[in-house]
Amino acid sequence: MSSAVWALVASCVLWGTTGTAASFFPDAVNPLAIGASTMTIGGALLFAVNHRAALRVLRDRAMRGWLLAAAAGMVAYPLAFYASMDLAGVAIGNVVSLGSGPLFAAILEWRVQRRRLTARWMLSAGIAIAGMALLVSGGHGDGSPVDPAGIPAGVALGLLAGAGYALFTFASGIVIRGGHSGRGVMGAAFGLAAIPLAGVLLVLGGPLLASAGSIGIALYLAIxxxxxxxxxxxxxxxDLPSSTVTVITLLEPLVATLLAVLVVGERLEPLGWLGLVLILVGVTVLSSARRPRSAV
Incomplete structure (x- = not known):
């Protein structure tokens, strides 16, 4: 395989470990603190590595509004993402957050750029929504560490995470088309998002910093x-076509689900498995017709 394929596979495998790694935090650690620490440290590193290009983006007044929108999406995403997995479980929280992102991206294009919602979008949205309904009604089985009562709220937070990530990709794409590099936009948006999230970490991060083990997990998630x-x-x-990117990125929810079952001990009912499959099918139907975004 090419180096580009290996790089994309590596990113998906790393993303797929987030929920399982977070499950090893003590119960006293707030999921909002986990999301805040991840973005605060990771965002600061991404800004530092790309600081020259990121500063050029920050100085562009014409793109500032869209840059702030991209940063706002990245503030909402980690908070909602980790809270979703805390309530609904690693498998459900991960798949709903990832699966809803492309649907929200299409809605943004429809509302802002007046792009028509196609029959493909309608089909994919219907499939994904049916999958989410199955997750809520028949997600976790007996012996699973997840409380079924928290699944509806967890799914709602997963949708919020998907909307936040869609806002980031949509707004950052506009800034890139305005003449900036993808790395510069990424560094600027993530660096800006790290500022308010550092405040969240200061308020809620006490238990996270209480042990060396928790600090180690937080550093892993950030780096x-x-x-x-x-x-x-x-x-x-x-360097890869959209069809290839679409297929490879499905590794992320697959890795997350397998780790949730094998390591965390989550147990999904047959309806839950069917729901996960339907969401992935819906995302594949939609994403197979969409160009890859160079914003990240």
């Missing part, structure tokens, strides 16, 4: 799935 994975992803999407 692995956040910093290194996005660098790998930028290499992969630069």
């Amino acid at each position: 692995g799935p956040m910093f290194l994975a996005y660098l790998f992803f930028a290499v992969g999407v630069r």
